[in-house]
Amino acid sequence: MPIQLELFPVPEPPPGGGFLSALRLKRETVPDWNVYPFNIPAVRTLDELPLHRAVTFLVGENGSGKSTLLEALAVRLGHSAEGGSRNYRFSTRDTHSVLCDFLTVVRDGRAAGDRETDGFFLRAESFYPLMSQVEAYETDAPVPFGEWGGRPPHDRSHGEAFLTLLTNRLRGHGVYLFDEPEAALSVQRQLAVLTHLHALVRQRSQLVIATHSPILLAYPDALIYECGPDGLHPVAYDDTDACRLTRTFLHDPTRLMDQLFAEDEP
Numbered sequence: 001m002p003i004q005l006e007l008f009p010v011p012e013p014p015p016g017g018g019f020l021s022a023l024r025l026k027r028e029t030v031p032d033w034n035v036y037p038f039n040i041p042a043v044r045t046l047d048e049l050p051l052h053r054a055v056t057f058l059v060g061e062n063g064s065g066k067s068t069l070l071e072a073l074a075v076r077l078g079h080s081a082e083g084g085s086r087n088y089r090f091s092t093r094d095t096h097s098v099l100c101d102f103l104t105v106v107r108d109g110r111a112a113g114d115r116e117t118d119g120f121f122l123r124a125e126s127f128y129p130l131m132s133q134v135e136a137y138e139t140d141a142p143v144p145f146g147e148w149g150g151r152p153p154h155d156r157s158h159g160e161a162f163l164t165l166l167t168n169r170l171r172g173h174g175v176y177l178f179d180e181p182e183a184a185l186s187v188q189r190q191l192a193v194l195t196h197l198h199a200l201v202r203q204r205s206q207l208v209i210a211t212h213s214p215i216l217l218a219y220p221d222a223l224i225y226e227c228g229p230d231g232l233h234p235v236a237y238d239d240t241d242a243c244r245l246t247r248t249f250l251h252d253p254t255r256l257m258d259q260l261f262a263e264d265e266p
């Protein structure tokens with residue numbers, strides 16, 4: 001009797017790419033814990049940081065080390081420190097830290113042979129020079145700006161160019177690293193970004209995102225790490241400062257401002 005294959009359906013892989021399972025600091029090779037970047041608590045206490053197969057967020061105060069970590073991961077994966085896809089080679093100023101030389105990216109053994117086929121690193125501060133680089137590359141491409149909506153990104157606003165990147169350039173089945181992607185975006189567009197993130201996750205992508213946005217952080221089932229004075233710790237969405245403080249503020253802005261301004265009164 002023939003075997004009825006439909007009785008043994010192949011299980012759907014869980015959403016996300018799951019290419020990278022963790023980030024590990026080779027602690028034994030660190031030359032000096034008192035100098036940047038090793039003196040930042042998020043690095044000083046780092047050993048092995050598991051990554052979510054779909055979306056991992058880094059949150060924390062300004063200066064807590066989010067960009068330092070993200071940039072080191074990006075360089076480790078072969079990106080230029082100033083951003084772009086892996087084949088972008090440009091540098092306006094060599095400022096990246098040496099942390100990448102002390103990191104190991106742990107790949108999921110089950111995903112061996114199924115490596116990501118796309119990737120992009122978006123730095124917080126260098127969107128403009130990155131888009132200039134896109135123009136330089138794309139002008140000579142067989143179909144100029146074919147993956148950028150047909151026209152140069154500098155012909156769009158900052159937010160429009162970022163959304164074009166998300167909707168046109170990113171192909172899925174990739175590892176995407178974004179540093180404060182909300183910088184360019186209205187609240188409405190941040191909501192739109194959530195749907196694009198979801199589409200990328202369904203296209204088997206993995207994302208690591210540093211953000212201050214309580215909207216982006218709401219992406220369901222993500223792993224959120226807070227960079228704080230004690231190092232990196234997983235935190236629940238409702239307990240992030242971004243969420244808590246925004247909630248308190250929106251609940252009663254006048255009262256909060258009265259409190260803030262009273263602290264400044266002579």
Ligand SMILES: Nc1ncnc2c1ncn2[C@@H]1O[C@H](COP(=O)(O)OP(=O)(O)OP(=O)(O)O)[C@@H](O)[C@H]1O
Pocket residue numbers: 036040060061062063064065066067068069095124
């Ligand atoms: N090249 C550098 N040399 C020395 N210290 C640095 C250097 N770059 C950053 N730092 C310091 O390292 C710390 C972490 O910086 P980082 O940019 O990673 O913070 P961040 O969490 O991304 O902050 P933000 O939310 O403001 O983007 C900060 O105290 C910063 O002043």
Ligand SMILES: [Mg+2]
Pocket residue numbers: 066067068124179210
């Ligand atoms: Mg930063």
